[in-house]
Amino acid sequence: MEAAKDPPESGKRRGAVTVVFLAALPLLLLVFLFANRAASIAADTQLWTQVKQQSPPRNASSGRDRLLGGLLSPDFDGPSCRSRYEGSERWKPSPFPVSSHLVRKLREYEAHHRRCGPGTAAYRAARAQLLSGRNGDRGECRYVVWLPIQGLGNRMLGLVSTFLYAVLTGRVLLVHEPAEMEALFCEPFPGTSWLLPPSGFPSLDRGFWSSCPESYASMLESNVIGYDYDDDGGGKNASAMLPAYVYLHLENMDLRLQNHTFCEEDHRALDRFNWMVLRSDSYFAVALFLVPAYRDQLGRMFPAKGAVFHHLGRYLLHPGNRAWGVVRRFFDGYLAGADERLGVQVRVVPQSHTPFEAMYDRIQRCARENGLLPQVTDEPFAGVVNGTANGSKARTKAVLLVSLKPEYYERLHGTYYANATVSGEVVTVYQPSHDGDQRTESRAHNERALAEIFLLSYCDEMVTTGWSTFGYVAHALAGVRPWLLVPQDWSKARDDDVACVRPASVEPCLHSPPSLVCRGGGGGKGLDDPVARVPFLRHCEDVGFGLKLVD
Incomplete structure (x- = not known):
């Protein structure tokens, strides 16, 4: 016997409910995965919707090489590891040819x-x-x-x-x-x-x-x-x-x-x-x-x-499907539509006793002195529905702030959420999570950390913390020379110190270089400093005794 059919009106209502649910699904998933940041992210949703309507998303996949210049083998099926081939759609083209x-x-x-x-x-x-x-x-x-x-x-x-x-x-x-x-x-x-x-x-x-x-x-x-x-x-x-x-x-x-x-x-x-x-x-x-x-x-x-x-x-290094799902939803939902993306990674270890105000001031000075963020006015932000004063579309910048602590996000987000910018640029600030402390023994913590490393690597510019291996990995994957926040000895910091420096290459720093005093002389007998004889080595900008590769 033929099953009874729903009235047309009922089907329409059910369809409408389905559409609403699917539209809200990315935000619901982010709430589930990043509940401790969900409220602040949601506060920017209405503004960001207006921004994206004025500035269409960049077509990240246009003309991109999914095999990364031949680095990746084509002999994989996509569903087993979605990040392997989808990642190239979000990275900027590599500035370094693959040999x-x-x-x-x-x-x-x-x-x-x-x-x-x-x-x-x-x-x-x-x-x-x-x-x-x-x-x-x-x-x-x-x-x-x-x-x-x-x-x-x-x-x-x-x-x-x-x-x-x-x-x-x-x-x-x-x-x-x-x-x-x-x-x-x-x-x-x-x-x-x-x-x-x-x-x-x-x-x-x-x-x-x-x-x-x-x-x-x-x-x-x-x-x-x-x-x-x-x-x-x-x-x-x-x-x-x-x-x-x-x-x-x-x-x-x-x-x-x-x-x-x-x-x-x-x-x-x-x-x-x-x-x-x-x-x-x-x-x-x-x-x-x-x-x-x-x-x-x-x-x-x-x-x-x-x-x-x-x-x-x-x-x-390709994130597993669970961690990649976080990357994809967060990036596509909040970062992809911006004209420019700035990543800010703040790593403060307890042993350094770094004052919050001192570190935040250094971040602000670094951004201001290098044109990374626009200055704000005393006028309240009035929205972007009508674009800029001359009727053109407002330029948008998304700031991804990654830190174990929430204070840096709250200060920076509050600044740009409440005030207009001198340039008319619209700045939105996001922090996916803030676990408080590093918990390497937790798989969920590691998944969030890996997601945030890859989210940082999709940024156009980056500010990272000196000595931080987390920051090293993010900017090296991106192929972007970051602005490194220095120094680490805050007891000797002065107001006229340089806020941040640009490293000579995107390479990570080896914090503990080996000695070259070799028994057979094969590694440079009698030379304690390899920089003295190896032309493509330099001491690191953030770790004076460290070594890094340069061109």
Whole structure:
């Protein structure tokens, strides 16, 4: 029997309700995900609707290269990782061309990972050798297992550095994914997985530390391994007689293992192990340029030395679908329609005892002195329905403020919400979340942090906090040289201090550079400062003893 039909009026009402619900869905989702900021975001919604009606959204996808100049492989399905190909629609075109050699090395690495990755016969054989307790003969499939440490920015810097090390040394990168990082990033290599299987490594539950017996430093001190060896002649230093794996500890202020971690002889010794466990919170990719054996490959992969993280980060790090959903809804709903986007990232660690007023004043001075934000008048803001005084459309600027604290947003938002600007420009300010404290052990916190890093990376200009790895990652992904807020020693700050400086490149800073006093002289014997002899290295603007790559 035919089912009863709804009256036409009922169908229209139901359709109207559906349309209203779908129209409100993005805001409802943001309220759910960012409830602690939802009220302030909602306060700008009516104004922003008027702004977008006057200024049509920029067509971000027009003419964009979804494969990022060949960095990305086309061999993925879209739904499994929506950020991989959608991200290029929101980034500005890269100012750095991708070298054909880098593209070739990435495709070669992907093929190597498919042959040796988890689930393959080669991986099972390598794991059996690992569990035997001995290193065994050198084979095609060798591995570096990355262990996370510190906050998300540090982890992303360490992960990209470890991947570059794997490419240079012919190893396969395997990632230990703790609960707080589950599904945070997409799989970056087609047809395989980069995740270390749950029971894939001995001693992982026991943990590793810088002086544990398996560490490279301990093996050197106890003569388990030495620099002088002859594998063909056997003996105690023959590769097959070594322990099953080596642990390399590269934590922030602990890079100097016996004063020569990144010397030629150290990397020859490390290269003899089929399995390596590596823990780092630093951008040690910079130090790989100090090893002569790697320089030719690095030079061919990166003709522009100031674009290493920019290219590798865009290739390797893609937010999982949950974090990407936050990025897409927030960006498309509140940032995409602006004529210009300014990202402001404020990181204040408790140990610095930074006064709020001093930091906010520095942000204001930086923005004012460099023309990043318009000045306000004493007149109240009267809306933008009629555009500017001469009848033209009002220019719009969206400010994305990212901080663990709400005070900076509240002050800046209040300023531009209540007052007109001298230029007639309409400024709206947004802060997606303010968790108060860093909670790296929380997956939800890490998802919000990752979303905000990518939202920052879609901005046209950026103000970031010196020393902040979070800020480093955002501006390096964007390919934008930020304005760095300095100094960190607020007890010595003066009113005539420079509010912010422009770094020489978009590259992150290596906070703890290694020594170059090498036993064999391969890394520059007797030279304590690599800047003195390496033309593409500079000391960092925010960390005087740090190192960064420049062109």
